[in-house]
Amino acid sequence: xxxxLFAVVAIAIALAIAAASQLIANEYFFSAAYxxxxxxxxxxxxxxxxxxxxxxNFGSAAFFAIGAYTTVALFYAFKLPLLVTVPAGTAVAGxxxxxxxYLTLRLRGVFFAIASLAFAVVxxxxxxxxxxxxxxxxxxxxxxxxxxxxxxxxxxxxxxxMVLMAALALVVARAxxxxxxxxxxxxxxxxxxxxxxxxVPTLKLKIFSATVSGALMGMAGTTFPYYLSYxxxxxxxxxxxxxxxxxxxxxxxxxxWMGPLIGAVLLGTVQQLVQVTISSAWNLxxxxxxxxxxxxxxxxxxxxxxxxxxxxxxx
Amino acid sequence: MEISPxxxxxxxxxxxxxxxxxxxxSVGISISFGMLDVVNIAHPGFIILGSYIAYIVNSQYGFDPxxxxxxxxxxxxLLGMALYRVYYLCFEKRGQESLRGLAFFxxxxxxxxxxxxxxxxxxxxxxxxxxxxxxxxxxxxxxxLRLVVPFLxxxxxxxxxxLFLTHTFFGRAVLAVAQxxxxxxxxxxxxxxxxxxxxxxxxxxxxxxxxxLIVIQPVExxxxxxxxxxxxxxxxxGGMGSIWGTLLxxxxxxxxxxxxxxxxxxxxxxAVSFGLLLATLAFRPSGLFGR
Numbered sequence: 001x002x003x004x005l006f007a008v009v010a011i012a013i014a015l016a017i018a019a020a021s022q023l024i025a026n027e028y029f030f031s032a033a034y035x036x037x038x039x040x041x042x043x044x045x046x047x048x049x050x051x052x053x054x055x056x057n058f059g060s061a062a063f064f065a066i067g068a069y070t071t072v073a074l075f076y077a078f079k080l081p082l083l084v085t086v087p088a089g090t091a092v093a094g095x096x097x098x099x100x101x102y103l104t105l106r107l108r109g110v111f112f113a114i115a116s117l118a119f120a121v122v123x124x125x126x127x128x129x130x131x132x133x134x135x136x137x138x139x140x141x142x143x144x145x146x147x148x149x150x151x152x153x154x155x156x157x158x159x160x161x162m163v164l165m166a167a168l169a170l171v172v173a174r175a176x177x178x179x180x181x182x183x184x185x186x187x188x189x190x191x192x193x194x195x196x197x198x199x200v201p202t203l204k205l206k207i208f209s210a211t212v213s214g215a216l217m218g219m220a221g222t223t224f225p226y227y228l229s230y231x232x233x234x235x236x237x238x239x240x241x242x243x244x245x246x247x248x249x250x251x252x253x254x255x256x257w258m259g260p261l262i263g264a265v266l267l268g269t270v271q272q273l274v275q276v277t278i279s280s281a282w283n284l285x286x287x288x289x290x291x292x293x294x295x296x297x298x299x300x301x302x303x304x305x306x307x308x309x310x311x312x313x314x315x
Numbered sequence: 316m317e318i319s320p321x322x323x324x325x326x327x328x329x330x331x332x333x334x335x336x337x338x339x340x341s342v343g344i345s346i347s348f349g350m351l352d353v354v355n356i357a358h359p360g361f362i363i364l365g366s367y368i369a370y371i372v373n374s375q376y377g378f379d380p381x382x383x384x385x386x387x388x389x390x391x392x393l394l395g396m397a398l399y400r401v402y403y404l405c406f407e408k409r410g411q412e413s414l415r416g417l418a419f420f421x422x423x424x425x426x427x428x429x430x431x432x433x434x435x436x437x438x439x440x441x442x443x444x445x446x447x448x449x450x451x452x453x454x455x456x457x458x459x460l461r462l463v464v465p466f467l468x469x470x471x472x473x474x475x476x477x478l479f480l481t482h483t484f485f486g487r488a489v490l491a492v493a494q495x496x497x498x499x500x501x502x503x504x505x506x507x508x509x510x511x512x513x514x515x516x517x518x519x520x521x522x523x524x525x526x527x528l529i530v531i532q533p534v535e536x537x538x539x540x541x542x543x544x545x546x547x548x549x550x551x552x553g554g555m556g557s558i559w560g561t562l563l564x565x566x567x568x569x570x571x572x573x574x575x576x577x578x579x580x581x582x583x584x585x586a587v588s589f590g591l592l593l594a595t596l597a598f599r600p601s602g603l604f605g606r
Contacts, residue, residue, distance in 0.1 A: 054413065056413075107596060110413065111600065113356075117544065118547075118593050121543075125583060129583060281429060282433070291421075292423060295415045299415055
């Protein structure tokens with residue numbers, strides 16, 4: 001399937017899902033689905049750098065928070081609507097990915113991983129001390145009282161925006177995967193030295209992939225302040241975003257765009273159920289245990305099982 | 316702002332005392348990451364585990380937390396051996412340590428944190444010891460014993476590790492693995508066994524450092540994260556795997572943090588180690604004292 005066709009199909013499916021779900025009467029569905037979609041975007045974005053290129057980003061939460069706090073800052077400064085803050089947050093997070101990538105992607109992959117973690121803590125400290133966006137106390141971002149498109153509540157709009165964003169993230173990930181860039185990234189993942197000697201512009205490609213990955217994570221964060229109407233640093237920088245965005249691609253499978261999608265939908269739904277029925281600490285434990293189990297016992301994730309099953313059938 | 320000499324000197328003393336503690340926290344990473352190339356992101360998780368074990372035994376029987384940790388360090392040693400076994404079999408042997416090994420340790424860190432939260436909750440825990448409340452005074456200078464005691468034991472431990480590595484057969488074998496595992500194999504030595512031993516040693520130091528931590532400040536499960544940046548900053552700043560470098564870098568970091576919290580406020584302190592780490596990685600990845 002060509003990229004353009006895939007994009008059209010993905011957006012059409014997203015619009016259909018967004019429209020059809022408006023018939024669902026249960027309000028809880030929208031806030032639960034919002035969280036799952038958030039994870040779809042984060043996992044897909046993480047996989048562009050982690051799965052395709054082989055560089056582990058421990059700081060997904062930081063990029064997510066950049067998107068969220070760009071919305072807050074622009075809202076406080078100029079009262080800008082969501083339509084403006086989404087691209088702005090995406091761009092700022094992309095620039096952050098570019099900067100971090102430029103500074104640390106020349107080193108071994110391990111150093112990038114540690115630097116990404118360090119980046120998250122430095123940024124967290126910065127936001128805690130930045131009073132304009134509320135500092136440690138947090139900030140209120142009230143949902144507009146008028147909801148466009150005749151939707152009953154604001155959460156319906158946020159949910160629909162997230163469905164579209166998730167589709168967009170998947171389109172971008174798939175386009176990268178199928179292109180020459182994607183093959184270059186795969187070469188870096190498999191053997192960076194060999195790739196460099198074969199003429200692959202490794203540094204450029206790595207920085208490109210860090211920028212796109214960061215931008216998509218930021219995009220996921222831009223709607224977050226509206227989701228709760230309130231934002232504080234420790235919820236925006238929550239470690240669970242970082243852990244989930246690593247665990248979901250690993251569990252789903254890192255080699256294709258479908259892996260993170262499957263991982264995020266499965267793990268995200270399970271977490272929503274556990275959170276309601278048991279408690280939120282337990283759902284974090286489940287994510288951690290599943291991450292360790294999959295990475296030790298099924299390193300290629302669910303897509304790896306599917307692949308093995310298909311090969312066996314062909315033989 | 317007026318800076319009085321007393322404030323300045325006390326900031327220096329606090330920084331040095333803190334630096335000694337940081338050396339104990341980071342020496343394990345200098346062994347596992349610096350020498351063995353095992354990126355043990357979960358190291359701070361084991362430090363917090365050490366704090367809680369010291370807390371449990373201390374609150375039950377009232378023994379001194381640091382003595383408890385020294386007595387129980389063989390347990391941490393065994394834990395480290397088991398962990399390295401799993402890591403070796405699942406990742407190192409298959410050449411997958413870079414991505415999946417990292418994710419594995421990240422998962423372990425996360426699991427220790429969540430399990431501690433489930434068992435003990437998020438309340439801050441403290442220990443009782445005979446020296447916790449005492450502060451020695453020399454003129455205007457303060458020497459709080461809750462910092463001095465961990466400092467002394469910690470520096471002794473780090474110096475002991477350095478002597479062990481350079482003066483015993485097994486220690487030299489560890490250094491040899493760090494330099495050239497292939498050459499070691501050609502000599503008929505199994506590098507895996509030696510790495511397992513060295514990794515276990517690094518986890519044992521984490522357990523002891525955990526007791527220092529809970530003597531110095533109250534502990535809750537998620538403060539482990541703050542030490543991730545610190546341990547790697549010290550390790551990289553000290554020049555990957557050099558024990559003397561680790562000790563010096565730990566003092567540098569302790570001083571930097573102490574000055575930041577004295578002159579800019581404690582809320583900026585966490586950014587210091589991570590900021591230094593970012594700067595080191597960006598501009599001088601071989602470390603301050605690297606070759």
